Amino acid sequence: MNLGLLGKTAVITGGSRGIGFATAKQLISEGANVVICGRQEDTLMEAANKIEKETGQRVLAIVADMTKKSDCEKLIRSAVTKFNRIDILVNNAGVTSTSPFLDITEEQWKEDLELKLFGAVNCSKAAVPHMIEHGGGAIVNLTAISGKTAFENSMPTSVSRAAGLALTNTMSKDLGQHGIRVNAVCIGLIKSAQIERRWKKDAPNLTWEEYSEKMGEEIPLGRIGEAEEAANTITFLVSDAASYISGVALNIDGGASPAL
Template sequence: MDLHLQGKVAVVTGASKGIGFCTALQLAKEGVHVVICARGEKHLEVAAASIKQLTGADVLVVPADIMKEQDCRDVIEKAVAKFGRIDILVNNAGTSSAHSFEQVTTELWQADLDLKLFGAVQCAKYAVPYMKQAGGGSIVNVTAVLAKTPPANSLPTSVSRAAGLALTKAMSKDLGQYNIRVNAVCIGLIRSDQIEKRWKSQAPDLSWEDYSKEVGQSIPLGRIGDTEEAANVITFLASEAASYVSGTAINIDGGSGEAL
Protein backbone atom coordinates (compact mmCIF):
# COMPACT_ATOMS: atom_id res chain seq x y z
CA MET A 1 0.00 0.00 0.00
CA ASP A 2 1.30 3.43 -0.96
CA LEU A 3 0.90 5.69 2.07
CA HIS A 4 1.53 8.82 -0.06
CA LEU A 5 4.05 10.20 2.40
CA GLN A 6 6.93 10.89 0.03
CA GLY A 7 8.23 14.45 0.52
CA LYS A 8 6.10 15.20 3.58
CA VAL A 9 7.63 16.84 6.66
CA ALA A 10 7.11 15.42 10.15
CA VAL A 11 8.01 16.65 13.61
CA VAL A 12 8.31 13.90 16.22
CA THR A 13 8.79 14.82 19.88
CA GLY A 14 10.48 12.50 22.36
CA ALA A 15 12.23 10.94 19.38
CA SER A 16 15.66 10.04 20.74
CA LYS A 17 14.57 6.49 21.59
CA GLY A 18 11.61 4.13 22.00
CA ILE A 19 8.36 4.73 20.15
CA GLY A 20 9.40 8.22 19.07
CA PHE A 21 12.59 7.00 17.44
CA CYS A 22 10.87 4.06 15.77
CA THR A 23 8.15 6.34 14.45
CA ALA A 24 10.67 8.78 13.00
CA LEU A 25 12.50 5.85 11.41
CA GLN A 26 9.32 4.39 9.90
CA LEU A 27 8.29 7.79 8.53
CA ALA A 28 11.75 8.26 7.04
CA LYS A 29 11.45 4.86 5.35
CA GLU A 30 8.30 6.18 3.68
CA GLY A 31 10.18 9.17 2.28
CA VAL A 32 9.31 11.72 4.95
CA HIS A 33 11.71 14.49 5.97
CA VAL A 34 11.85 14.08 9.76
CA VAL A 35 12.54 16.56 12.52
CA ILE A 36 13.35 14.89 15.82
CA CYS A 37 13.46 16.55 19.20
CA ALA A 38 14.08 15.60 22.82
CA ARG A 39 16.02 17.02 25.75
CA GLY A 40 19.15 14.89 25.31
CA GLU A 41 21.20 16.16 22.38
CA LYS A 42 23.66 13.25 22.51
CA HIS A 43 20.91 10.64 22.21
CA LEU A 44 19.26 12.67 19.45
CA GLU A 45 22.45 12.74 17.40
CA VAL A 46 22.79 8.96 17.74
CA ALA A 47 19.17 8.52 16.68
CA ALA A 48 19.60 10.83 13.69
CA ALA A 49 22.74 9.04 12.55
CA SER A 50 20.92 5.71 12.74
CA ILE A 51 17.94 7.00 10.74
CA LYS A 52 20.23 8.48 8.09
CA GLN A 53 22.23 5.27 7.81
CA LEU A 54 19.15 3.08 7.48
CA THR A 55 17.12 5.30 5.15
CA GLY A 56 19.31 8.00 3.66
CA ALA A 57 16.73 10.53 4.86
CA ASP A 58 17.47 14.15 5.68
CA VAL A 59 17.02 14.41 9.46
CA LEU A 60 16.93 17.65 11.44
CA VAL A 61 17.91 17.44 15.12
CA VAL A 62 16.45 20.04 17.49
CA PRO A 63 17.24 19.62 21.20
CA ALA A 64 14.19 20.88 23.10
CA ASP A 65 12.34 20.72 26.38
CA ILE A 66 8.69 20.40 25.42
CA MET A 67 7.68 21.71 28.86
CA LYS A 68 8.87 25.14 27.68
CA GLU A 69 6.67 27.00 25.21
CA GLN A 70 9.61 28.76 23.55
CA ASP A 71 11.27 25.41 22.88
CA CYS A 72 8.06 24.13 21.27
CA ARG A 73 7.99 27.20 19.05
CA ASP A 74 11.66 26.81 18.16
CA VAL A 75 11.16 23.19 17.04
CA ILE A 76 8.38 24.17 14.66
CA GLU A 77 10.12 27.29 13.34
CA LYS A 78 13.38 25.41 12.71
CA ALA A 79 11.48 22.65 10.93
CA VAL A 80 9.85 25.17 8.60
CA ALA A 81 13.13 27.03 8.07
CA LYS A 82 14.77 23.77 7.01
CA PHE A 83 12.02 22.08 4.99
CA GLY A 84 9.56 24.87 4.18
CA ARG A 85 6.44 23.22 5.63
CA ILE A 86 4.97 20.88 8.25
CA ASP A 87 2.55 18.11 7.40
CA ILE A 88 2.75 15.78 10.41
CA LEU A 89 3.14 16.31 14.14
CA VAL A 90 3.60 13.34 16.47
CA ASN A 91 3.25 14.42 20.11
CA ASN A 92 5.12 11.58 21.75
CA ALA A 93 7.16 13.21 24.54
CA GLY A 94 6.27 11.83 27.96
CA THR A 95 7.31 9.72 30.91
CA SER A 96 5.57 7.31 33.25
CA SER A 97 4.57 8.77 36.60
CA ALA A 98 2.22 6.50 38.52
CA HIS A 99 1.38 6.93 42.21
CA SER A 100 -1.58 6.87 44.55
CA PHE A 101 -3.58 10.08 44.89
CA GLU A 102 -2.15 10.98 48.29
CA GLN A 103 1.43 10.59 47.05
CA VAL A 104 1.16 13.11 44.23
CA THR A 105 2.48 16.56 45.10
CA THR A 106 1.31 19.77 43.49
CA GLU A 107 4.69 20.03 41.77
CA LEU A 108 4.34 16.54 40.28
CA TRP A 109 0.83 17.28 39.03
CA GLN A 110 2.07 20.43 37.32
CA ALA A 111 5.16 18.84 35.79
CA ASP A 112 3.16 15.94 34.36
CA LEU A 113 0.53 18.20 32.82
CA ASP A 114 3.20 20.56 31.48
CA LEU A 115 4.94 17.70 29.70
CA LYS A 116 2.13 15.48 28.45
CA LEU A 117 -0.73 17.93 27.94
CA PHE A 118 0.66 21.41 27.48
CA GLY A 119 3.66 20.13 25.53
CA ALA A 120 1.25 18.72 22.94
CA VAL A 121 -0.87 21.88 23.07
CA GLN A 122 2.06 24.20 22.48
CA CYS A 123 3.60 22.16 19.68
CA ALA A 124 0.24 21.99 17.92
CA LYS A 125 -0.34 25.71 18.51
CA TYR A 126 2.69 26.58 16.41
CA ALA A 127 2.36 23.77 13.86
CA VAL A 128 -1.30 24.26 12.91
CA PRO A 129 -0.85 27.57 11.03
CA TYR A 130 1.73 25.92 8.77
CA MET A 131 -0.51 22.91 8.23
CA LYS A 132 -3.29 25.25 7.17
CA GLN A 133 -0.93 26.89 4.69
CA ALA A 134 -0.05 23.45 3.31
CA GLY A 135 -3.73 22.58 2.83
CA GLY A 136 -3.97 20.09 5.68
CA GLY A 137 -2.03 17.81 7.95
CA SER A 138 -2.10 15.11 10.57
CA ILE A 139 -1.52 15.29 14.33
CA VAL A 140 -1.07 12.10 16.34
CA ASN A 141 -1.11 12.34 20.13
CA VAL A 142 0.56 9.43 21.90
CA THR A 143 -1.33 8.57 25.10
CA ALA A 144 -1.91 5.40 27.13
CA VAL A 145 -4.66 2.79 27.55
CA LEU A 146 -4.98 3.71 31.22
CA ALA A 147 -6.36 7.06 30.08
CA LYS A 148 -9.60 5.26 29.22
CA THR A 149 -9.87 3.07 32.32
CA PRO A 150 -7.56 4.44 35.04
CA PRO A 151 -6.49 1.84 37.63
CA ALA A 152 -5.45 2.59 41.20
CA ASN A 153 -2.01 4.08 41.71
CA SER A 154 -1.95 5.58 38.22
CA LEU A 155 -1.76 9.28 39.04
CA PRO A 156 -0.91 11.74 37.61
CA THR A 157 -0.25 9.92 34.33
CA SER A 158 -3.78 8.59 33.85
CA VAL A 159 -5.26 12.06 34.28
CA SER A 160 -2.86 13.87 31.94
CA ARG A 161 -3.29 11.11 29.35
CA ALA A 162 -7.09 11.33 29.65
CA ALA A 163 -6.80 15.07 29.06
CA GLY A 164 -4.84 14.20 25.92
CA LEU A 165 -7.79 12.17 24.66
CA ALA A 166 -10.18 15.07 25.25
CA LEU A 167 -7.72 17.37 23.50
CA THR A 168 -7.60 15.02 20.52
CA LYS A 169 -11.36 14.90 20.10
CA ALA A 170 -11.85 18.66 20.55
CA MET A 171 -9.02 19.55 18.15
CA SER A 172 -10.39 17.18 15.52
CA LYS A 173 -13.71 19.04 15.63
CA ASP A 174 -12.09 22.46 15.37
CA LEU A 175 -9.47 21.66 12.75
CA GLY A 176 -11.34 19.32 10.41
CA GLN A 177 -12.50 22.27 8.32
CA TYR A 178 -8.85 22.86 7.41
CA ASN A 179 -8.29 19.20 6.45
CA ILE A 180 -6.20 18.69 9.57
CA ARG A 181 -6.83 15.30 11.12
CA VAL A 182 -6.17 14.69 14.83
CA ASN A 183 -5.98 11.20 16.30
CA ALA A 184 -4.51 9.46 19.33
CA VAL A 185 -2.90 6.13 20.03
CA CYS A 186 -3.25 4.53 23.45
CA ILE A 187 -0.16 2.57 24.36
CA GLY A 188 -0.23 -0.57 26.47
CA LEU A 189 2.74 -2.71 27.45
CA ILE A 190 5.35 -1.93 24.79
CA ARG A 191 9.06 -2.75 24.84
CA SER A 192 11.00 0.20 26.27
CA ASP A 193 14.26 0.99 28.02
CA GLN A 194 12.49 0.67 31.36
CA ILE A 195 11.08 -2.76 30.51
CA GLU A 196 14.42 -3.95 29.14
CA LYS A 197 16.14 -2.91 32.37
CA ARG A 198 13.52 -4.84 34.32
CA TRP A 199 14.07 -7.87 32.10
CA LYS A 200 17.85 -7.82 32.56
CA SER A 201 17.46 -7.29 36.29
CA GLN A 202 14.70 -9.80 37.02
CA ALA A 203 15.32 -12.54 34.46
CA PRO A 204 18.76 -12.23 32.82
CA ASP A 205 18.76 -15.93 31.92
CA LEU A 206 15.62 -15.64 29.80
CA SER A 207 15.64 -14.59 26.16
CA TRP A 208 13.59 -11.51 25.33
CA GLU A 209 10.98 -13.70 23.62
CA ASP A 210 10.57 -15.90 26.70
CA TYR A 211 10.48 -12.93 29.06
CA SER A 212 7.93 -11.20 26.85
CA LYS A 213 5.67 -14.25 26.93
CA GLU A 214 6.03 -14.67 30.68
CA VAL A 215 5.19 -11.05 31.46
CA GLY A 216 2.49 -10.98 28.80
CA GLN A 217 0.48 -13.94 30.10
CA SER A 218 -2.41 -11.65 31.05
CA ILE A 219 -2.41 -10.01 27.60
CA PRO A 220 -4.72 -11.70 25.05
CA LEU A 221 -1.97 -11.77 22.42
CA GLY A 222 0.34 -13.29 25.01
CA ARG A 223 3.38 -11.01 24.79
CA ILE A 224 4.81 -7.53 25.19
CA GLY A 225 4.43 -5.36 22.11
CA ASP A 226 7.35 -4.14 20.01
CA THR A 227 8.04 -0.45 19.47
CA GLU A 228 7.84 -1.02 15.72
CA GLU A 229 4.25 -2.18 16.10
CA ALA A 230 3.31 1.11 17.71
CA ALA A 231 5.26 3.08 15.11
CA ASN A 232 3.44 1.32 12.28
CA VAL A 233 0.03 2.41 13.59
CA ILE A 234 1.21 5.99 14.13
CA THR A 235 2.63 6.09 10.60
CA PHE A 236 -0.66 4.84 9.19
CA LEU A 237 -2.62 7.53 11.04
CA ALA A 238 -0.22 10.17 9.75
CA SER A 239 -0.66 9.02 6.16
CA GLU A 240 -3.17 9.51 3.40
CA ALA A 241 -4.21 5.88 3.90
CA ALA A 242 -6.06 7.22 6.95
CA SER A 243 -7.49 10.25 5.14
CA TYR A 244 -11.00 9.77 6.60
CA VAL A 245 -9.87 8.92 10.13
CA SER A 246 -10.01 11.74 12.66
CA GLY A 247 -10.99 12.22 16.28
CA THR A 248 -10.36 8.63 17.28
CA ALA A 249 -8.07 6.81 19.72
CA ILE A 250 -6.60 3.43 18.79
CA ASN A 251 -5.41 1.00 21.45
CA ILE A 252 -2.00 -0.58 20.84
CA ASP A 253 -2.11 -3.02 23.74
CA GLY A 254 -2.41 -6.58 22.47
CA GLY A 255 -6.07 -6.61 23.48
CA SER A 256 -5.46 -5.98 27.18
CA GLY A 257 -7.51 -2.78 27.46
CA GLU A 258 -10.95 -2.82 29.08
CA ALA A 259 -12.38 -0.17 26.75
CA LEU A 260 -12.60 0.23 22.99
Protein backbone atom coordinates in the same frame (compact mmCIF):
# COMPACT_ATOMS: atom_id res chain seq x y z
CA MET B 1 -0.20 0.68 -0.96
CA ASN B 2 0.99 4.22 -1.62
CA LEU B 3 0.77 6.05 1.70
CA GLY B 4 1.27 9.47 0.10
CA LEU B 5 4.07 10.52 2.44
CA LEU B 6 6.74 11.33 -0.14
CA GLY B 7 8.01 14.88 0.34
CA LYS B 8 5.86 15.61 3.40
CA THR B 9 7.44 16.99 6.55
CA ALA B 10 6.89 15.26 9.89
CA VAL B 11 7.83 16.51 13.35
CA ILE B 12 8.12 13.89 16.10
CA THR B 13 8.60 14.91 19.71
CA GLY B 14 10.50 12.50 21.90
CA GLY B 15 12.07 10.98 18.81
CA SER B 16 15.37 9.76 20.21
CA ARG B 17 14.17 6.37 21.46
CA GLY B 18 11.27 3.95 21.65
CA ILE B 19 8.11 4.62 19.68
CA GLY B 20 9.26 8.07 18.54
CA PHE B 21 12.49 6.66 17.13
CA ALA B 22 10.71 3.78 15.40
CA THR B 23 8.15 6.18 13.91
CA ALA B 24 10.90 8.45 12.62
CA LYS B 25 12.53 5.51 10.82
CA GLN B 26 9.21 4.40 9.37
CA LEU B 27 8.24 7.84 8.07
CA ILE B 28 11.64 8.58 6.57
CA SER B 29 11.56 5.18 4.85
CA GLU B 30 8.25 6.25 3.27
CA GLY B 31 9.90 9.35 1.82
CA ALA B 32 8.99 11.97 4.41
CA ASN B 33 11.28 14.69 5.70
CA VAL B 34 11.61 14.02 9.43
CA VAL B 35 12.41 16.25 12.39
CA ILE B 36 12.97 14.72 15.83
CA CYS B 37 13.58 16.33 19.19
CA GLY B 38 14.73 15.29 22.64
CA ARG B 39 16.08 16.85 25.81
CA GLN B 40 19.44 15.05 25.91
CA GLU B 41 21.73 16.13 23.08
CA ASP B 42 24.01 13.09 23.13
CA THR B 43 21.09 10.62 23.02
CA LEU B 44 19.38 12.66 20.31
CA MET B 45 22.47 12.85 18.08
CA GLU B 46 23.10 9.13 18.55
CA ALA B 47 19.53 8.44 17.40
CA ALA B 48 19.90 10.73 14.37
CA ASN B 49 23.12 9.01 13.33
CA LYS B 50 21.55 5.59 13.75
CA ILE B 51 18.56 6.54 11.58
CA GLU B 52 20.88 7.84 8.86
CA LYS B 53 22.95 4.64 9.00
CA GLU B 54 19.90 2.37 8.80
CA THR B 55 17.88 4.31 6.21
CA GLY B 56 20.46 6.23 4.25
CA GLN B 57 18.52 9.42 4.93
CA ARG B 58 19.24 12.28 7.31
CA VAL B 59 16.88 13.63 9.94
CA LEU B 60 16.89 17.08 11.46
CA ALA B 61 17.53 16.71 15.20
CA ILE B 62 16.63 19.60 17.51
CA VAL B 63 17.40 19.71 21.22
CA ALA B 64 14.15 20.82 22.86
CA ASP B 65 12.26 20.43 26.12
CA MET B 66 8.54 20.00 25.56
CA THR B 67 7.74 21.41 29.00
CA LYS B 68 8.89 24.80 27.69
CA LYS B 69 6.61 26.69 25.31
CA SER B 70 9.59 28.52 23.80
CA ASP B 71 11.24 25.19 22.93
CA CYS B 72 8.03 23.92 21.31
CA GLU B 73 7.97 27.04 19.15
CA LYS B 74 11.68 26.69 18.37
CA LEU B 75 11.15 23.11 17.23
CA ILE B 76 8.39 24.02 14.79
CA ARG B 77 10.24 27.09 13.57
CA SER B 78 13.36 25.01 12.87
CA ALA B 79 11.33 22.48 10.88
CA VAL B 80 9.72 25.19 8.75
CA THR B 81 13.05 26.93 8.19
CA LYS B 82 14.61 23.67 6.96
CA PHE B 83 11.73 22.20 4.93
CA ASN B 84 9.38 25.16 4.32
CA ARG B 85 6.32 23.31 5.61
CA ILE B 86 4.85 20.96 8.23
CA ASP B 87 2.35 18.28 7.28
CA ILE B 88 2.57 15.86 10.21
CA LEU B 89 2.98 16.27 13.95
CA VAL B 90 3.41 13.31 16.31
CA ASN B 91 3.13 14.43 19.93
CA ASN B 92 5.04 11.56 21.50
CA ALA B 93 7.11 13.13 24.30
CA GLY B 94 6.32 11.69 27.70
CA VAL B 95 7.42 9.35 30.46
CA THR B 96 5.44 7.01 32.69
CA SER B 97 4.88 8.45 36.15
CA THR B 98 2.69 6.41 38.51
CA SER B 99 2.06 6.74 42.24
CA PRO B 100 -0.80 6.54 44.72
CA PHE B 101 -2.89 9.71 44.82
CA LEU B 102 -1.79 10.76 48.31
CA ASP B 103 1.91 10.43 47.45
CA ILE B 104 1.95 12.81 44.48
CA THR B 105 3.33 16.29 45.08
CA GLU B 106 2.02 19.43 43.46
CA GLU B 107 5.28 19.71 41.54
CA GLN B 108 4.85 16.20 40.12
CA TRP B 109 1.34 17.06 38.95
CA LYS B 110 2.64 20.18 37.22
CA GLU B 111 5.59 18.42 35.58
CA ASP B 112 3.42 15.63 34.20
CA LEU B 113 0.79 17.94 32.78
CA GLU B 114 3.39 20.34 31.37
CA LEU B 115 5.09 17.53 29.46
CA LYS B 116 2.20 15.37 28.29
CA LEU B 117 -0.66 17.85 27.92
CA PHE B 118 0.79 21.30 27.41
CA GLY B 119 3.69 19.98 25.34
CA ALA B 120 1.12 18.66 22.85
CA VAL B 121 -0.94 21.86 23.10
CA ASN B 122 2.02 24.17 22.49
CA CYS B 123 3.54 22.13 19.64
CA SER B 124 0.16 21.81 17.94
CA LYS B 125 -0.59 25.50 18.30
CA ALA B 126 2.74 26.36 16.70
CA ALA B 127 2.36 23.81 13.88
CA VAL B 128 -1.29 24.23 12.90
CA PRO B 129 -0.95 27.61 11.12
CA HIS B 130 1.67 26.07 8.81
CA MET B 131 -0.61 23.10 8.11
CA ILE B 132 -3.47 25.44 7.27
CA GLU B 133 -1.18 27.39 4.91
CA HIS B 134 -0.53 24.20 2.92
CA GLY B 135 -4.07 22.88 2.89
CA GLY B 136 -4.16 20.52 5.85
CA GLY B 137 -2.22 17.97 7.82
CA ALA B 138 -2.35 15.20 10.38
CA ILE B 139 -1.67 15.17 14.12
CA VAL B 140 -1.31 12.08 16.30
CA ASN B 141 -1.26 12.43 20.09
CA LEU B 142 0.24 9.53 22.01
CA THR B 143 -1.65 8.66 25.17
CA ALA B 144 -2.06 5.44 27.16
CA ILE B 145 -4.79 2.89 27.73
CA SER B 146 -4.90 4.11 31.36
CA GLY B 147 -6.38 7.34 29.98
CA LYS B 148 -9.50 5.34 29.10
CA THR B 149 -9.58 2.94 32.04
CA ALA B 150 -7.34 3.97 34.91
CA PHE B 151 -5.84 1.37 37.19
CA GLU B 152 -4.78 1.57 40.82
CA ASN B 153 -1.87 3.89 41.67
CA SER B 154 -1.70 5.21 38.09
CA MET B 155 -1.66 8.94 38.76
CA PRO B 156 -0.63 11.42 37.47
CA THR B 157 -0.17 9.59 34.15
CA SER B 158 -3.77 8.36 33.86
CA VAL B 159 -5.08 11.90 34.40
CA SER B 160 -2.76 13.62 31.90
CA ARG B 161 -3.42 10.87 29.35
CA ALA B 162 -7.19 11.27 29.76
CA ALA B 163 -6.71 14.99 29.15
CA GLY B 164 -4.83 14.08 25.97
CA LEU B 165 -7.84 12.11 24.76
CA ALA B 166 -10.16 15.06 25.37
CA LEU B 167 -7.66 17.33 23.61
CA THR B 168 -7.60 15.01 20.60
CA ASN B 169 -11.36 14.83 20.30
CA THR B 170 -11.83 18.58 20.61
CA MET B 171 -9.01 19.44 18.21
CA SER B 172 -10.46 17.10 15.60
CA LYS B 173 -13.73 19.04 15.74
CA ASP B 174 -12.09 22.47 15.61
CA LEU B 175 -9.49 21.73 12.93
CA GLY B 176 -11.41 19.51 10.54
CA GLN B 177 -12.61 22.54 8.60
CA HIS B 178 -8.95 23.23 7.74
CA GLY B 179 -8.30 19.72 6.45
CA ILE B 180 -6.39 18.76 9.58
CA ARG B 181 -7.03 15.30 11.01
CA VAL B 182 -6.32 14.67 14.71
CA ASN B 183 -6.17 11.19 16.21
CA ALA B 184 -4.73 9.50 19.28
CA VAL B 185 -3.09 6.17 19.94
CA CYS B 186 -3.43 4.62 23.39
CA ILE B 187 -0.32 2.68 24.22
CA GLY B 188 -0.33 -0.46 26.35
CA LEU B 189 2.73 -2.50 27.28
CA ILE B 190 5.27 -1.69 24.55
CA LYS B 191 8.99 -2.44 24.59
CA SER B 192 10.90 0.62 25.73
CA ALA B 193 14.17 1.55 27.40
CA GLN B 194 12.33 1.61 30.72
CA ILE B 195 10.96 -1.92 30.25
CA GLU B 196 14.32 -3.21 29.04
CA ARG B 197 15.94 -1.85 32.22
CA ARG B 198 13.29 -3.63 34.30
CA TRP B 199 13.93 -6.87 32.39
CA LYS B 200 17.70 -6.74 32.95
CA LYS B 201 17.21 -5.91 36.62
CA ASP B 202 14.39 -8.30 37.54
CA ALA B 203 14.96 -11.26 35.20
CA PRO B 204 18.48 -11.25 33.73
CA ASN B 205 18.32 -15.04 33.38
CA LEU B 206 15.45 -14.83 30.87
CA THR B 207 15.72 -14.03 27.17
CA TRP B 208 13.72 -11.05 25.93
CA GLU B 209 11.19 -13.41 24.32
CA GLU B 210 10.75 -15.31 27.59
CA TYR B 211 10.41 -12.11 29.60
CA SER B 212 7.93 -10.71 27.05
CA GLU B 213 5.75 -13.80 27.36
CA LYS B 214 5.93 -13.71 31.16
CA MET B 215 4.95 -10.03 31.30
CA GLY B 216 2.26 -10.64 28.71
CA GLU B 217 0.43 -13.40 30.57
CA GLU B 218 -2.60 -11.16 31.12
CA ILE B 219 -2.52 -9.71 27.59
CA PRO B 220 -4.71 -11.57 25.06
CA LEU B 221 -1.92 -11.63 22.46
CA GLY B 222 0.42 -13.01 25.12
CA ARG B 223 3.41 -10.71 24.82
CA ILE B 224 4.80 -7.20 25.09
CA GLY B 225 4.38 -5.15 21.93
CA GLU B 226 7.27 -3.85 19.84
CA ALA B 227 7.90 -0.15 19.19
CA GLU B 228 7.76 -0.86 15.44
CA GLU B 229 4.19 -2.13 15.80
CA ALA B 230 3.13 1.18 17.30
CA ALA B 231 5.09 3.05 14.61
CA ASN B 232 3.23 1.15 11.88
CA THR B 233 -0.11 2.32 13.28
CA ILE B 234 1.04 5.93 13.65
CA THR B 235 2.38 5.93 10.10
CA PHE B 236 -0.98 4.69 8.82
CA LEU B 237 -2.90 7.36 10.76
CA VAL B 238 -0.82 10.25 9.35
CA SER B 239 -0.92 8.88 5.81
CA ASP B 240 -3.36 9.36 2.92
CA ALA B 241 -4.58 5.81 3.58
CA ALA B 242 -6.35 7.22 6.68
CA SER B 243 -7.71 10.30 4.92
CA TYR B 244 -11.22 9.94 6.41
CA ILE B 245 -10.18 9.02 9.94
CA SER B 246 -10.23 11.77 12.55
CA GLY B 247 -11.15 12.04 16.20
CA VAL B 248 -10.43 8.40 17.09
CA ALA B 249 -8.35 6.94 19.91
CA LEU B 250 -6.90 3.60 18.79
CA ASN B 251 -5.60 1.09 21.33
CA ILE B 252 -2.18 -0.47 20.68
CA ASP B 253 -2.17 -2.91 23.57
CA GLY B 254 -2.54 -6.47 22.33
CA GLY B 255 -6.18 -6.49 23.40
CA ALA B 256 -5.44 -5.71 27.07
CA SER B 257 -7.81 -2.78 27.60
CA PRO B 258 -11.46 -3.43 28.46
CA ALA B 259 -12.36 -0.20 26.65
CA LEU B 260 -12.70 0.14 22.90
